[in-house]
Amino acid sequence: MAKKTRRAAAADATAGENPRRPCPCGSGKRYKACHGAGDDVIVTRPFAGLAAECELVAMREFLPSATAPLPTRDGQQATVATVLPGASAALVRPNGEVLLGMQVQTRSGDLSADIARALRWTRDAEPGSALPVVPTTAGDPVRLQDVIEVDAPLDLTIHTDFSWWLAPEDAASPTAEVAATLERANAVIMPTEAVVADGVRAAFWVDTGSKAHIRWVRPEPEERLVAALARLQAAGGLDLGEGSRYVGSFRAHGLVVPVWDLDREQHAKEWAAPAAAFAKRLDEALADEAPLTDIERRARGALAGKQVTLR
Incomplete structure (x- = not known):
């Protein structure tokens, strides 16, 4: 009975009431044919509590x-x-x-x-x-x-x-x-470097061959982070400076990863200072506990449309 209860809890939290929807583990299978078929419980944030x-x-x-x-x-x-x-x-x-x-x-x-x-x-x-x-x-x-x-x-x-x-x-x-x-x-390896700067952690530059990106894994809860990003969007501060464009984010293992398109002509190290400046702006937005304004709420809705889930 305990195992059945765990399965039911996992299904309610991750797969809803529809066992035919894609499994949250990212396998590409339907939930009922993957983790919904056995006693396995899906942990959506497996590394929670770890500094790493x-x-x-x-x-x-x-x-x-x-x-x-x-x-x-x-x-x-x-x-x-x-x-x-x-x-x-x-x-x-x-x-x-x-x-x-x-x-x-x-x-x-x-x-x-x-x-x-x-x-x-x-x-x-x-x-x-x-x-x-x-x-x-x-x-x-x-x-x-x-x-x-x-x-x-x-x-x-x-x-x-x-x-x-x-x-x-x-x-x-x-x-x-x-x-x-x-x-x-x-x-098939793509050139990749960590963005090293004060206040910047888990941000990675990559050159895919056609575009360059920064993917920045954020530790904050999604609702709080998206609200802060919406504040920056409404204030015109969501990019990383000239030659960059915020394109959206993806969810992976319980965390949100914002992504920016970059000018490929600029080396990874040239984005260190802009990333540090953005980190400071983001910290200030995260600390702002005031209710979102109408403009910020609309910005939040627009950002929600640019999110996808990997895992």
Whole structure:
């Protein structure tokens, strides 16, 4: 009965009363054929409470090649990565180095639990082995919040390619198969850099080939953030300065990610100062507790039409 109740609660919160609607997990399947078919509960904000929440969402959704040491509580050495060879959930190199993947082949309704289970698997795994899919254990309560320091930020490194897939001892002479895999992966990677400035966190510049963007993962609750963005929109302060245009936002794992189109002729570092200035304006708008004016409410409605949900 308890499991049935959890399923019903998840359905009410995420899929409404229509089991034929798309599953909130983002699989593309109908809810009744995906997480609505079993005992799995969908956690819409899996990294809530973690100081690294914004960076983890970025690694899962749009950063192509990035790694960071995982601040585990028990001192186990592990690195979390955007994607591993074969989209594996985890691997243990022959030298014992542990890597955990964010962009995986399949997942449950709780990404946080998936990563925690993958980390636990590595403790007994043989060196040189990989975990293609995270195993699920009924009633298993362990989540990432239980195994890492919740107040520790991620020391994120963004790479220009996937050469870090190779262990140092293999980098000089990879096999033909490995070299071909790396070549294919490197061919589709999009140039990406973090925007580094005072007051700016989890903002990432990317050149898609036809356009450049900044995608900025925000930690605030959606209603509060959208109200602040509406205030800026009404005041004409929603862009990042000349050569930029606010185009909308997407929701991912419980957070909102505003997106701006940018002038491709300007380097990522040239957007640091404009981003810092915007961060200051946004902080002021977030602190404003006055009711929205009529103009601001209309701006909020317009912004709502520019939002999409990824996860």
